[in-house]
Amino acid sequence: MGKLVLGKTPEELEAERAKKEREQEAEIQASILERQKKLQALHSKQKTNKVIITLLIVLVSGILITFGTYNTFFKQGLTEDDVAGIVNSARYTDIYPSEGLDGYIRDNCENLFLKYYNDNRAGQGVNIASVEVDKDSCYIFKVRKLSPTLAQVYFSVDIITTMNDKPVTDKNIIEQLKRSGFGADLSKTSEPVEKTVTPTPAPTEEVTDTTEGETTEETEIEYVVDENGELVLDDEGNPIPVEKTETEVAEATPTPEPEEELEIPNTSVDYQVNQTGEAKHYYMTSNGAIMESGEVIRERYSFYVPVKLAYQYDTDETTVVTTGYAIVDEMNLYSLVETDMVDFKEITVDPVFAFDEDKLLDEDTTSKMQTKVNNTLKALYEGTTDTSQDFQNFRKFNNYNAQFVQIEDFQAYSEPNYLGYNVHVAYSIITDTGFKYTLETYMLVEQNGGTWVIREFM
Helix, strand or coil: CCCCCCCCCHHHHHHHHHHHHHHHHHHHHHHHHHHHHHHHHHHHHHHHHHHHHHHHHHHHHHHHHHHHHHHHHHCCCCCHHHHHHHHHHHHHHCCCCCCCHHHHHHHHHHHHHHHHCCCCCCCCCCCEEEEEEEEEEEEEEEEEEEECCEEEEEEEEEEEEEECCEECCCHHHHHHHHHCCECCCCCCCCCCCCCCCCCCCCCEEEECCCCCCCCCCCEEEEECECCCCCECECCCCCECECCCCHHHHHHHCCCCCCCCCCCCCECEEEECCCCCCCCEEEEECCCCCEEECCCEEEEEEEEEEEEEEEEEECCCCCCEEEEEEEECCCCEECCCCCCCCCCCCCCCCCCCCCCCHHHECCHHHHHHHHHHHHHHHHHHHHCCCCCCCCECCCCCCCCCCCEEEEEEEEEEECCCCCCCCCEEEEEEEECCCCCEEEEEEEEEEEEECCEEEEEEEC
C-alpha cells in the first residue's frame, strides 16, 4: 500500500522558491536595463541641448563682436553739425509754442473770414449793406496739439452785419417824428444890415473898385482944405487926405446889426418809437424822404483752423534762423458745443488731491500744527514779522494787502497725498477793498525740533 502525502514535498517547495527568485532577478534586470535606457536618452538630450546652447552663444558673440568692431572702427559717427541739428530740432519741435499765436489769429481772422464769406447781398430777401469782423473781439479758447509742429486752433470772433437803410412808410412813425421836431423847416431868415455913418461935410471923392468880377461899396474920403475952402495939394499936385484918429475911424465904421439865429432843421435823430422797442436812427434825405438806418447786428461765431509752426534753417541746414505760423488747411465754422463745467455747486475732488482718511493725525498733534500754521499765516499777511524760519519757500508770499481772519477748517495726515502734501487748510481773509474771501489750499507741514515748519505751499 502506497504512502499518502499531504501538501507539497520539500523538493517542490524548494523548486518553487528558486523559480520565484529567478523571476525576481529577471524583473530587477529588466528594470535596470530600462533605467539605463532612460539615462542614456536623457544624457543624449542634454548633450544635444549643450551643443545648441554653445552654438547660440558663439553666434551671438560673433554678431556682437562683428557689429561692435564695425561701429567702433568703420562706421562714421555723428558730426558736430548732426548733434546741433538734433538739438535744434528738439528745441523747436518738441513743444508746440503758443507765443504770438493769439496775435497771428487776431491779425488774420478778418482776411480768413472774407476768404470764405459769400457776398450774397443780391439774393432774394437779402438786405445786407456790409459785413465786418471785429478783430479786437478775437479770442482763442482752445489749442489742440496734433504734432510737435501742428495744432488745431479754435477761436471765436464777433461778426458785425449792417443792413441796408430803408424808407419809412409807416404814417404813425412819421407823425411821431414830426411831433418830436424832426425835419422842421426854416421859419425865419434875416439878411445882415449895415449902417453907414456920414462923415463931416467936406470935399469928397467917390472911389469905386472896378476889379473885374467884383464891385465894392463906395467910400467917402475927406481932404485937407485951407482957410478959403480950397484943397491943399502936395508936391505932385494931388489932394491931401485928412488923417483921422482911432476914435473918429471907429465912429465912422459901419456897425452891422446882429444876425438873428437861424433855426436849423433836425434831420437826424435817434428815436424810440414805442416803449418796448429799441431806439432807431432816422434821417432825412435832401429830397425830403425819411429813412431808417440799417440795423447793426453783432453775432459771435466760433471757427477752427490748423496752424503749423513754420521754421527756416540757415544755409548749414541745422541752425534755425526764423520761425512763424502758417495756415495749412481750410478754416471751418465750429459747430460743436463745448462740454465745459459751468455748475460749480458740487465739485468732485480729483484723486491726486485726496487723502487717506484713515491716516488722520490725532487731535493733540493736529491742534499744535493748526496753531503754528495759524500764527504763520497771520504773520505772512501782516508782513511785519520775519517768517523765514516758519515758511521755508524760495518764492515770496503775495498777501494782496489783505487782512488774515482765521482758519475755517484744518486737516492733517500722517501720510501725504499723491502730490506730496499732508495738510488741507481752509482760511478766510478780508481784502483791502472790503470783501471776504475763503481760500482752500494744501501744505506740507513737517516737524523741525520742537516746532512745525511749512515746507511747501500750494
